[in-house]
Amino acid sequence: MATLDNSTLLISGGSGSLGNALIEEIKKARPSYQFGFPKKVIIYSRNEYNQHLMMKKFEGVPWLRFRIGDVRDKDRLSWCCDKVDYVIHAAALKHIRMCEENPLEAVQTNIIGSSNIVDACMKNNVKRAVLVSTDKSPSPRNLYGATKFTAERLFAAANIYSKTCFRIIRxxxxxxxxxxxxxxxxxxxxxxxxxxxxxxxxxxxxxxTLEQAAKAVLKHLTAEKAETLHIPRLPSMKITDVARAIDPECTFKFIGLQKSEKLHEELDDGYTSDTNTDWLTSEEFQKLLK
Ligand SMILES: NC(=O)c1ccc[n+]([C@@H]2O[C@H](COP(=O)([O-])OP(=O)(O)OC[C@H]3O[C@@H](n4cnc5c(N)ncnc54)[C@H](OP(=O)(O)O)[C@@H]3O)[C@@H](O)[C@H]2O)c1
Structure with missing residues (x-):
């Protein structure tokens, strides 16, 4: 396994849920940390207030840096990738409805932004970059999935002509x-x-959970040998059972699937959330909430 020891890691969308979980994870086990310990981690995102909150949350963490920037801004992104060894590309518009209602914005951030990440990595000789993708991507039913599907293709295709190793986790x-x-x-x-x-x-x-997601991303980033696309095995659960695990007293109002939603999700050909062999019980789900 390669380690992050003494490296510089840039996390696009690093002020989001996954970004925070990644920092919690990296902070945990110094110096015997299994993924190694970077000398610098750069959080790259747009909103000043979100970065301010994160700065407060991780006050005193000496290796954390904050850079305001948009993945749509190629020059700024490239400048921030100077001397960067590893990139985790988590920045995205991820709400299905937002993407449906603002299609060009979804294209700009999720597709053009990913293409800019590829360019910035290549230009700055970044060693390895991981795109964080979603089960909405295979056979996409909505624009969010379609843009992430395209981003996956951009990352995979870049391996053909680049020294940077581009990987995807879905x-x-x-x-x-x-x-x-x-x-x-x-x-x-x-x-x-x-x-x-x-x-x-x-x-x-x-x-x-976020912790599981953060660990899976770091594992795929640091794995010496790996397939370009990694799909962790995950358990499934019916939404009604999720609701009951949260509130055993709850009743349901069935509102119908939107055209942009699937009844069951698909992580890969034949690997779907309804035919999955691994199912969560109510008690197991409640543990995930803690
Ligand atoms: N959450 C899930 O259930 C899930 C499941 C599968 C895959 N994913 C993928 O995992 C990644 C991270 O998800 P998350 O849950 O951490 O999302 P999140 O909490 O919404 O965070 C998204 C981050 O992206 C940043 N961002 C958005 N547009 C940007 C832009 N144009 N330039 C730079 N930064 C931008 C946001 O900060 P600013 O708004 O301040 O820029 C924020 O830091 C996404 O790529 C998502 O597609 C998520």
């Missing part, structure tokens, strides 16, 4: 990430609302 729903359905159900419960809107009684999804 995974399912992250339980405790910003804007997840779990966050929404927890809010309803907190407000004393016990009737949960559910798209379809049979709807299933893959589930993992």
């Amino acid at each position: 995974y399912g729903n992250v339980v405790n990430s910003r804007g997840s359905v779990v966050e929404y159900f927890l809010k309803l419960k907190e407000q004393g609302i016990h009737e949960f809107p559910i798209t379809d009684p049979n709807c299933t999804r893959f589930w993992m």
Whole structure:
């Protein structure tokens, strides 16, 4: 396994849920940390306030740097990748509805932004870069999935003509990430609302925690030999069972699937959230929430 020892790592979208989890993870086990310990980690994202919050949260962490920038801004991105060894590309517009309603914005950030990351990595001789992708990408039903599918292709294709090693990790729903359905159900419960809107009684999804996601990303980034695309094995659960695990008293209001949503998600050909062999129990799901 390659390690991050003494390297510089840039995380695009580093002020988001995954970015915070990555820093928690890297902070954990110095000096015997399995993935090694970078000398510098650069958080690259647009919103000053989010970076300010993260700065406060990780106050005193000497190896953390904050750079305001947009992945659409090729020059700024390239400048920030100077002397960078590794890149984790997490910046994205990830809300299905936002992408549907602002299609060009989704294209600009998720596709052009990923292409700019590829260019910046190549120009600065970055050793390795990992794109964080999603189960919405295979056979996409919505623009979010289609843009991430395209970003995956851009990363994979760049390996043909680049010294930088480009990799992709593709995974399912992250339980405790910003804007997840779990966050929404927890809010309803907190407000004393016990009737949960559910798209379809049979709807299933893959589930993992932010900590698991962060570890999986770092493992794929540092693996000496790896397939370009890595798909971790994840457990599934019905959305109705997720709701019951959060609030055993809840009832359901079925609102129907949107055209942009799938009944079951797909991580790869034949690897779907309904035919999966690994299922979470209510108790196991509750543990993921802690
Ligand atoms: N959460 C999930 O369930 C899940 C599942 C599978 C895959 N993923 C993928 O995992 C990645 C990270 O997800 P997350 O949950 O951490 O998302 P998140 O919490 O929404 O964070 C997204 C980050 O991207 C930044 N960003 C957005 N547009 C940008 C731009 N144009 N330039 C630079 N930074 C930009 C945001 O900060 P600013 O707004 O301040 O720029 C934020 O730091 C995404 O690529 C997503 O597609 C997520």
